[in-house]
Amino acid sequence: xxxxxxxxxxxxxxxxxxxxxxxxxxxxxxxxxxxxxxxxxxxxxxxxxxxxxxxxxxxxxxxxxxxxxxxxxxxxxxxxxxxxxxxxxxxxxxxxxxxxxxxxxxxxxxxxxxxxxxxxxxxxxxxxxxxxxxxxxxxxxxxxxxxxxxxxxxxxxxxxxxxxxxxxxxxxxxxxxxxx
Numbered sequence: 001x002x003x004x005x006x007x008x009x010x011x012x013x014x015x016x017x018x019x020x021x022x023x024x025x026x027x028x029x030x031x032x033x034x035x036x037x038x039x040x041x042x043x044x045x046x047x048x049x050x051x052x053x054x055x056x057x058x059x060x061x062x063x064x065x066x067x068x069x070x071x072x073x074x075x076x077x078x079x080x081x082x083x084x085x086x087x088x089x090x091x092x093x094x095x096x097x098x099x100x101x102x103x104x105x106x107x108x109x110x111x112x113x114x115x116x117x118x119x120x121x122x123x124x125x126x127x128x129x130x131x132x133x134x135x136x137x138x139x140x141x142x143x144x145x146x147x148x149x150x151x152x153x154x155x156x157x158x159x160x161x162x163x164x165x166x167x168x169x170x171x172x173x174x175x176x177x178x179x180x
Contacts, residue, residue, distance in 0.1 A: 002033045002174050004070035009086025011041050016145035017108050019153025020163070021074050024106055024138075027164045028070070031171030036064060040089045048088035058092050065093055069174060070102045073126065077109035077117045090125055099130030102170060105137045106163075108145065115139045135170055138162050 006025055010017040025035045038061055040048070047055035065071060075082040103126050105118050118137045126134060144159040155163070 002070065002171075003068045004028050004033050004035045004072055005064050005068040006035060006037050006072040006074060007065070007086070007089065008037060008039045008041075009073065009075035009083045009089070010039075011083065011085055013039060014147075014151075015076060016140075016142055016147065016153065017074055017076050019145045019147070019155055020106060020108055020138075020140050020159070021072075022153065023155045023160055023163050024072055024074070024104075024167065027167030028072075028170070030164075031167060033070065033171060033174070036068075038064060040085050043089065048085070048092070051088075051091060053092060061089070062093055062097065065097060068101060070104065070170060071098060071131075072104045072106060073122065074106045075108075075122065077107050077114040080114060080117050081121045082107070082117065087125070090129065093129055095128075096130035098126060099132070101131065102133045102135060102173060103131040104135040104166065104170060106140070107137065108140045108142060110142050112139070112141060133173070135173075136166060138166050 006021055008021050028035050043061055044057050047058050052058060075086050105122055107118050140159045144156040146154045148154055
């Protein structure tokens with residue numbers, strides 16, 4: 001079975017990014033893709049900051065990335081860049097740790113002007129980690145995600161459609177790659 005790991009680079013699970021992550025997870029699962037979530041902020045902070053490659057928590061997290069066929073990297077955009085929390089984790093992935101994987105960047109930000117942060121900041125790092133197949137980024141503007149009173153999130157139709165469309169593309173690409 002095809003496996004995807006969704007790496008949530010937010011500093012909390014109570015972020016609109018979690019609503020986007022849940023939407024992406026559902027879209028991948030609709031295509032029969034097995035998913036797992038990794039919340040980077042739940043890893044030991046000291047291990048992230050000190051780049052403790054020997055940490056059991058870090059070894060477990062990077063092993064999940066290694067086992068995945070698809071790596072979805074989700075991040076809020078703050079001050080025109082992806083989060084430092086996410087960067088500390090990406091620094092712990094082995095040099096060619098994304099080689100042979102399909103990488104799908106997803107970001108959320110205050111305005112469409114932050115879209116280029118993915119191209120100029122995140123994609124170069126992902127490429128250095130060996131990614132050769134990077135799917136089209138899905139960028140969601142904050143106002144497209146509403147936090148509901150019950151703690152759940154509602155993602156607007158246009159953003160849901162972009163996420164579903166990209167998940168379909170990814171599922172088709174993975175099916176073709178596994179047949180070859």
